[in-house]
Amino acid sequence: MTQAHILGVDLGSTKISVSLWTSFGKKLKEQRFLTLEGGWQPNLSEIIQISKTYSQGQEIQCVGVSAGGPVDLTHGRLIDVPNSKGWQNAPIVKVLEEALTVPVKIENDANACTLAEWQFGAGKESNHLAFLTFSTGIGAGLILDGDLYRGARNLAGEIGHQIIVPDGAPCGCGKRGCLEAYASGQGIERQLNELREQDPTWPQTAKQLVEEAQSGSQRAVDLLKDVAHYLAQGIANLVFMLDIDRVILGTIAVGAGDLIFDPLKDRLQALLWPELYEGLSVVPAELGPELGDTSAFCVARIDN
Numbered sequence: 001m002t003q004a005h006i007l008g009v010d011l012g013s014t015k016i017s018v019s020l021w022t023s024f025g026k027k028l029k030e031q032r033f034l035t036l037e038g039g040w041q042p043n044l045s046e047i048i049q050i051s052k053t054y055s056q057g058q059e060i061q062c063v064g065v066s067a068g069g070p071v072d073l074t075h076g077r078l079i080d081v082p083n084s085k086g087w088q089n090a091p092i093v094k095v096l097e098e099a100l101t102v103p104v105k106i107e108n109d110a111n112a113c114t115l116a117e118w119q120f121g122a123g124k125e126s127n128h129l130a131f132l133t134f135s136t137g138i139g140a141g142l143i144l145d146g147d148l149y150r151g152a153r154n155l156a157g158e159i160g161h162q163i164i165v166p167d168g169a170p171c172g173c174g175k176r177g178c179l180e181a182y183a184s185g186q187g188i189e190r191q192l193n194e195l196r197e198q199d200p201t202w203p204q205t206a207k208q209l210v211e212e213a214q215s216g217s218q219r220a221v222d223l224l225k226d227v228a229h230y231l232a233q234g235i236a237n238l239v240f241m242l243d244i245d246r247v248i249l250g251t252i253a254v255g256a257g258d259l260i261f262d263p264l265k266d267r268l269q270a271l272l273w274p275e276l277y278e279g280l281s282v283v284p285a286e287l288g289p290e291l292g293d294t295s296a297f298c299v300a301r302i303d304n
C-alpha cells in the first residue's frame, strides 16, 4: 500500500520552495527556485511540474500553500503581493487543484509560520501565543485557545500597525506612529537614515547594526535597546488584551539574541502586571531555515 504524502508550497516574494512530506511531518524532498518574472502563471506552472515529479510513485493527499501577503480564503487567491507584479488575485487554489486533483489549502505566511512554530518549534506546550515575524516588517500570527485566530476579515495579527507613538514616524502602510515604523527592519533603517544625517558612520541596515552591537559598540547596543523598548510596548498591549503566555520572535531577534531579549524582558516586566509577566515566556523562533517548508506542511493539515 502506498503511503499518502503531503505537498508544501512556500511562496516567498523572491523564492519559492516545493517540499514533499510524510503525513507525520518528515520532509522527504525539497526543491527551490527564484521567483520567475511574469506573474503567477509561470511560477504555478513550475510548481506543478515539480509536484508531478514528486507524485511519480507517491500518492499526494493534499497541498498546503504558505503565501506572502494577505489571502482571500473564500476564493483561495492572493489579494495583493507587495513588490510582486502580476500576482494580484492569483487564483492559486483553483489552478493547483485542477492540475494536481487534490485538495489545496492556503494561508498567509504569518499565520502559516505561527502554526509551524506552535506545532514543531518554540510554541510547543502553549495554546495562547503570538509569533512575530520581525524582519523587514512586523507581522504576527495568533494561536488563541489552541486554535489559529484569523479575525472577521482575516486580518488579525497586524500588530505592526498598532499605533505606539501618536502622530509619530511615517509607516509604510500610510499611517503614522505604527510599531513597524520603529521596531522592524524598515523601522530600524529609517532611524539609521536619520542618524546618518548627523553622523555618516552609522550603519545602513538592521543586520549591520546588530553586528556593530555584537562587536561591542555602545551606541549600537543603545539603539537596539530603544528598539526593544518599542517592541515591549507593542507586546505588552497584546498581552493585556489577549492574556497570551508565549511570544515568539523571528528573524532580527533571533540574530540579535540577548541584545534584544534582555532589554525587552526588562521593559515588559516594568509595563505588565506581575501576574501577566510571571507566566510569560518571550523566546526566539526555533525553526530557522526550515520555517518556510514546515509552515506550508502545517497549512495542508489545517482542518477548518
Ligand SMILES: [Zn+2]
Residues within 6 Å of the ligand: 160, 161, 171, 172, 173, 174, 175, 176, 178, 180
Ligand atoms: Zn503602519
